[in-house]
Amino acid sequence: MSDSDRPRPLPSLAVASHKGDAGRVTLLAGSAGDGGRAMPGSAVLATRAALRGGAGLVSTITLDDRVWAAIAAAAPEALPVDVEGGAGTVERVAYELERRADDRARAVGPGLGRGQVVRPLVEAFLHGGDGPLVVDADGLNAFAGRPQDLRRGRGALVITPHPGEAARLLDARVGDSEDARIDAARRLADSTCSVCVLKGHRTVVVDGDGVWINSTGNPGLASGGTGDVLTGLLTAFLAQVGEAFSVGDAVRAAVWVHGRAADLAVESTGVRALLASDVVDRLGAAERELDAGRGA
Ligand SMILES: NC(=O)C1=CN([C@@H]2O[C@H](COP(=O)(O)OP(=O)(O)OC[C@H]3O[C@@H](n4cnc5c(N)ncnc54)[C@H](OP(=O)(O)O)[C@@H]3O)[C@@H](O)[C@H]2O)[C@@H](O)CC1
Ligand SMILES: Nc1ncnc2c1ncn2[C@@H]1O[C@H](COP(=O)(O)OP(=O)(O)O)[C@@H](O)[C@H]1O
Numbered sequence: 001m002s003d004s005d006r007p008r009p010l011p012s013l014a015v016a017s018h019k020g021d022a023g024r025v026t027l028l029a030g031s032a033g034d035g036g037r038a039m040p041g042s043a044v045l046a047t048r049a050a051l052r053g054g055a056g057l058v059s060t061i062t063l064d065d066r067v068w069a070a071i072a073a074a075a076p077e078a079l080p081v082d083v084e085g086g087a088g089t090v091e092r093v094a095y096e097l098e099r100r101a102d103d104r105a106r107a108v109g110p111g112l113g114r115g116q117v118v119r120p121l122v123e124a125f126l127h128g129g130d131g132p133l134v135v136d137a138d139g140l141n142a143f144a145g146r147p148q149d150l151r152r153g154r155g156a157l158v159i160t161p162h163p164g165e166a167a168r169l170l171d172a173r174v175g176d177s178e179d180a181r182i183d184a185a186r187r188l189a190d191s192t193c194s195v196c197v198l199k200g201h202r203t204v205v206v207d208g209d210g211v212w213i214n215s216t217g218n219p220g221l222a223s224g225g226t227g228d229v230l231t232g233l234l235t236a237f238l239a240q241v242g243e244a245f246s247v248g249d250a251v252r253a254a255v256w257v258h259g260r261a262a263d264l265a266v267e268s269t270g271v272r273a274l275l276a277s278d279v280v281d282r283l284g285a286a287e288r289e290l291d292a293g294r295g296a
Contacts, residue, residue: 005212007252009294010054010240010287022056023104023239026081027232028093028125030070032138033063033085034115040070042111042137045225045276046232047071047078050107052283053236053254061096063089067111090120097128104239105132109139110228118142122150130155132238132247136231137165144168150192156247157194158238160231166198178202182211195251197234199227203255207248214252216259220266220274229279230258253290260286 013022027050030043043060050058058078062068063085071080083092097106108125112118119142125133133155140161143150147169150157163174166184174184181198185206189196195207203214234254241250261282262274269278 006293007256007290008245008249009290010237010250010253011242011245012291012294013054019056020102022054023236024057024059024100024102025050025055025235025239026059026061026097026100026103026106027235028061028063028108028121029110029112029228029231030060030062030067031064031085032112032115032117032121033083033089034113034117035085036113036115038064038066039111039113040067041225042228043067044070044074045228045280046107046110046235047075048277048280049229049232049283050236051075051077051232052280053233054287055236055239058236059100061093063093089117090124093121094124094128097124101129103129103131105134105235105241107134107136107231107235109134109136110231112138114138114141126150126152126157132156132158132241132250134158134160134231134235134238136160137227140165141168145171147188147191150194152193156238156241157192158197158234158247158251159188159192159194160197160199160227160234161188162199162227174198178204178213182206186211195247197230197251197255199230203259205248205251205255207251209248212252214255214259216256217262218259218266218271218274220269220271221259221262221279223274223276225276226258226262226279229276230254233258233283257283257286257290260289
């Protein structure tokens with residue numbers, strides 16, 4: 001695949017679809033419930049992006065009342081699932097995952113902080129289901145220097161490090177050149193048996209099909225929260241994986257749409273003023289452009 005390739009569009013929904021057909025997804029973001037700093041914004045942005053990505057039902061597990069309240073206020077279409085933090089958090093989260101056996105995709109990581117509980121929380125997601133799973137941000141930091149521990153027994157894994165997170169995983173700086181970025185993404189994809197999305201200008205995606213370089217996006221994306229948007233969108237697209245739409249297809253589509261939404265947004269905001277929320281608001285328009293590829 002060359003870097004100018006536009007990703008394959010998502011399958012269209014049948015006219016008689018119901019919300020179950022569009023896919024149920026579960027996210028864990030915003031706090032690890034360990035008394036650390038809560039980051040409600042990361043959970044709100046990921047949740048709103050998953051909704052804009054077309055997931056039929058978005059459940060966001062929250063381990064802090066402030067995160068629950070922020071989602072309830074900012075994303076009334078979502079289902080925030082209040083789970084008590086503190087001792088026993090991991091078991092309670094594992095129980096919530098077990099109850100959601102019909103999830104089509106899941107994500108864990110944004111805004112969880114650097115506490116000790118983060119790694120077992122991610123492990124509950126790694127081993128608690130067989131649908132595609134996205135691990136991002138602090139979910140990756142919890143495996144610093146040990147990327148191989150992210151391997152799953154069953155179910156596809158997608159990891160979405162920015163270069164700082166990739167460097168922590170690999171315990172080695174990631175160079176700025178395209179070759180160095182491709183090499184780092186390849187090493188991470190190999191050691192974790194995942195599809196690796198190495199973010200930044202010209203995001204690199206490595207999967208079994210090879211290397212794909214994204215052509216959309218602009219420096220306005222270099223601002224807080226835009227990675228959380230990608231995580232939510234990607235999870236929603238992974239819920240659409242089927243016979244004619246692979247995990248790699250979903251990843252490339254999400255990365256392309258995310259960047260394209262930012263390109264559309266800066267037409268009115270300008271690059272400097274771009275906010276992650278503006279990207280969420282343009283996801284629909286960018287998805288329509290991708291859909292145009294199948295004449296939808
Ligand atoms: N609204 C919210 O709630 C938000 C919540 N958020 C949550 O905050 C948590 C911390 O996440 P974070 O990404 O801000 O911090 P961190 O992981 O320390 O990474 C920065 C380090 O990496 C390095 N680095 C090198 N290259 C880089 C690159 N291209 N892009 C980025 N970084 C690059 C960089 O090195 P530098 O170049 O600055 O020396 C620096 O040392 C996490 O849970 C996240 O989900 C955020 O999403 C924001 C909005
Ligand atoms: N200069 C750039 N050009 C294109 N895309 C960019 C640029 N800088 C950042 N991005 C994109 O913005 C997002 C930033 O994600 P991340 O670093 O995880 O931010 P955050 O942690 O604040 O959410 C990624 O999707 C990345 O590819």
